[in-house]
Amino acid sequence: MTAVIEVNNLTKRYKDKNALAGVSLSIEGNAIYGLLGRNGAGKTTLMSILTAQNFESAGTVKVFGEHPYENSRVLSRICFVRESQKYPDDATPRHAFKAASLFFKNWDQGFAEQLIEEFQLPMKQTIKKLSRGQLSAVGVIIGLASRAEITFFDEPYLGLDAVARQIFYDRLLEDYAEYPRTIILSSHLIDEVSNLIEHVIVIDDGQILMDEHTDAVRDRAVTVVGDSDKVDAWVQGREVLHREVLGRVASVTVFGTLSDEERAEVAASGLDLAPVSLQQLIVRLTQKASAGQKSGPSSHVVTDTKEVR
Incomplete structure (x- = not known):
């Protein structure tokens, strides 16, 4: 299969500490990857660089064969659901979904409305007044309904109860089966996501410990x-x-x-x-x-x- 992401000897340095230290990996299209590791291991830093939210100190990064930074050809094909996503103070979930529908060319409004109902998301309340779980639901809905060619979920379930997390896992697998794409799921609830992921990447202290198919x-x-x-x-x-x-x-x-x-x-x-x-x-x-x-x-x-x- 063709690699959609290629990283070679990637390093990200903050003053005297390396958040990433010589990371090399290749991510193929149409697969679900688990990006696993402890808090502070380098997962979010890696995803931020791959989605042009940050930039590398050294090494090379290619997404769809190009560097993603300030590259609309690449960024229009990516969705990054961040755990700490910020929204305007007066924005409601409806505003967030409307903006997403304009940005993501594969956006499925019907699927989004189904998810809104399943997560019981209050649409008229401002996002800043939502609970932690409701805020996570907003990100999950955008990540799933966008059907972007590469979707990054950075700890997407924070605040979701067990029922809501299971809804997320079930809908992710169902929609992925019908609309294959590359999904990179960052999580520390490893046992919960182990049956979802096809490939395991483990990062610790900014370095790759494991990069293998889950079955292996x-x-x-x-x-x-x-x-x-x-x-x-x-x-x-x-x-x-x-x-x-x-x-x-x-x-x-x-x-x-x-x-x-x-x-x-x-x-x-x-x-x-x-x-x-x-x-x-x-x-x-x-x-x-x-x-x-x-x-x-x-x-x-x-x-x-x-x-x-």
Whole structure:
């Protein structure tokens, strides 16, 4: 497939700190990407540069083959739903949707009205008086109804209750199936979005820790549980992401896909295997990276085409 976004050695520097440090990645068209990582990891900075809300200190950025900054050919094809989006003081949701309908050529007013009803959004109230969840609903509706070729959602669900978040997830998948486009979803609710995303990009401290298809990630780690001596003997020489001990029982999460023979070996040793969720894996990876263990999996997570350093 053709890449719609290409980033090479991207760096963003603020005084003496790098918000992004040598980030390289390629994003293909018509796929849902999860841009995951802790607060302050660099997710919003990356999206801001890709959408011309900010600019790089070094490196190259191409969106649809061109640099996005002050480029109407690129920006007219992008929708960026920011968590901190600002509106005029007297603007109502109706004003926001009207402006969006004029800007986005693929805008679907019928879909927008359906979403307004589902999110129970008060249309006559000024946006500045909306609740946090209602404000998030405004952004979600614009992001979905715009049907832009690339849509960025930066923590779009803040303030939404569980029912409203599920509406967002359901409508996103339904509309994406009918109108494929590139969706980049930044989130820290990893378990909630894990079934939505087709590709995982994990950023920590301004660097890429993981860049892989979601299916390839799911079996990338496993937790071994049982007698601590047996567990320690079995995990020797493996990449250990996390270890917990309670009395004589140890629970150790190791990085790497197990073969059928290895799984049989674990069972024969009287040990148990437990799956590791995408959220657990990412949490353990970022914890280990933060601890500065250079030999950890962040030094050799393999993507489809390259090795992430």
